[in-house]
Each structure stands twice: as structure tokens, then as C-alpha cells.
Amino acid sequence: MxxxxxxxxxxxxxxLSAASLISAEKPTDLVYVAHEYDPKADADQDLARAKxxxxxxxxxxxxxxxxxxxxxxxxxxxxxxxxxxxxxxxxKSYVIQKVNVSDExxxxxxxxxxxxxxxxxxxxxxxASGKLLHSQDSGDLEKGxxxxxxxxxxxxxxxxx
Numbered sequence: 001m002x003x004x005x006x007x008x009x010x011x012x013x014x015x016l017s018a019a020s021l022i023s024a025e026k027p028t029d030l031v032y033v034a035h036e037y038d039p040k041a042d043a044d045q046d047l048a049r050a051k052x053x054x055x056x057x058x059x060x061x062x063x064x065x066x067x068x069x070x071x072x073x074x075x076x077x078x079x080x081x082x083x084x085x086x087x088x089x090x091x092k093s094y095v096i097q098k099v100n101v102s103d104e105x106x107x108x109x110x111x112x113x114x115x116x117x118x119x120x121x122x123x124x125x126x127x128a129s130g131k132l133l134h135s136q137d138s139g140d141l142e143k144g145x146x147x148x149x150x151x152x153x154x155x156x157x158x159x160x161x
Contacts, residue, residue, distance in 0.1 A: 029091055030080070030081070030087065030090050030091050030096060031053060031057075031059070031091070031094070031095045031096065032095075032096045032097070032098075033046045033047075033049045033050045033053065033095060033096070033097045034046045034096075034097045034098045034099070035096075035098065036068075036098060037066060037067045037068050037073065037098050037099075037100040037101075037102070038098075038100055039100050039102055039104035039105040040105075041100060041105075043097075043099050043100075043107050043110040044110060046097050046099075047061070047063075047097060047110075047130060050095045050097045051128060051129065051130050053095045054095045054126075054127075054128035055128040055129070057095075058128070058161055059093055059094055059095050059128065059161065060093055060094050060095070060125055060126065060127060060128070060133070060159060060160060060161055061094065061095050061096075061097060061125070061126040061127070061128070061130070062090065062094045062095070062096045062097070062123060062124075062125055062126075062156075063097050063098075063099055063123065063124040063125075063126065064076070064077075064096060064097070064098045064099065064121050064122075064123055065098075065099045065101055065107075065111065065117060065120065065121060065122040065123075065124070066098070066099075066100075066101060066120040066121035066122070067100055067101050067102040067120065068100075068102070069102060070120045070121065072119075072120060072121060072138065072142075073120055073121045075145070075146060075147075076121045076138060076147065077098075079146060079147050079152075080096075083147075083149060083152075085149055085153050086149065086152050086153060086156065089153060089156045089157055089160060090156065092160070093156070093160035093161060094156070094160070099111070101117075101120065113132075114132060114135065115132075115135045117137075118137055118139070119137060119138070119139050120138070121138045122135070122136070122137060122138060123135075123136040123138060124136070125159045127161075128161075133159055134155070134158075134159050136155060141155070
């Protein structure tokens with residue numbers, strides 16, 4: 001009786017180990033320090049947290065500047081959550097921080113060091129230390145009433161570590 005139980009236990013252990021290796025190779029959870037456009041959030045504190053995570057995990061930081069008032073910001077938020085190719089790159093290589101810009105909070109002090117923003121959402125890609133690597137107008141990523149996968153994947157891949 002012990003032999004079948006040992007065999008079953010061994011097989012379960014092998015299966016669980018293999019499953020964890022597969023999931024480790026294909027991360028699907030996005031890493032956010034600020035998941036929502038929160039007018040009460042402290043963008044500087046969020047960035048400090050993003051830098052720590054990025055440095056520890058060898059990631060870049062993706063600042064997504066916009067607000068809940070912005071239809072294209074909501075479309076982009078849904079897009080990065082649901083597009084498998086984009087989500088895979090973000091999950092593997094980026095820490096995401098949403099930065100609110102609204103009547104309640106302009107975050108001009110936080111955004112002042114960065115290039116001017118023409119429209120929303122606007123993307124800034126930073127290295128783990130917070131140095132600006134790329135500024136991206138999301139209008140260039142649009143296709144119809146959504147975003148162009150090939151263009152978004154190309155930009156995120158280019159700047160991923």
C-alpha cells in the first residue's frame with residue numbers, strides 16, 4: 001500500500017514542480033505601484049516604490065499619465081490588461097505607475113522634468129533609477145478605436161531591459 005501512495009506523491013510533486021516552472025517562464029501578473037488614476041496619490045512616493053521594485057527585479061518603469069475622465073486612458077488601461085502580447089511584455093519587464101492629471105490634481109511638479117504632453121494617456125519609459133528613456137504620445141499607438149498591437153509591442157520591446 002505504501003508504494004502506490006509514494007508513487008502518487010512523487011508524481012504530484014513532479015507535476016507541481018513542472019507547473020511552477022512553466023508559470024515562472026511566462027509571468028502574466030502586471031506589476032503596478034499605482035493601478036488607478038488617484039487624485040490623492042503621491043506620485044513622488046509611488047515613483048520611489050517603482051524604482052525599488054524595478055531595481056530589485058531588473059525592470060523598467062512605465063509611467064502612464066492620464067485620468068479617469070479620459071476615454072482613451074480607460075481604453076488603454078483595458079488594452080494592456082487584455083492584450084496577451086502586450087501584457088506579456090509588461091508583466092516580464094515593467095513596473096507600471098499611473099499618474100493622475102485632473103482638475104483635482106495636476107501633478108505639474110512631478111511632471112515638470114519630463115517633456116511636454118500633447119494628449120492623454122501619455123507614456124514615459126524610465127530606467128530603474130528613474131532616468132527618462134523614452135516619451136511616447138499614445139496617439140501614435142492608436143488604431144481605429146483601440147491600439148495597434150504591433151506598434152505597442154515594438155515600443156515596449158525596444159525599451160525593455
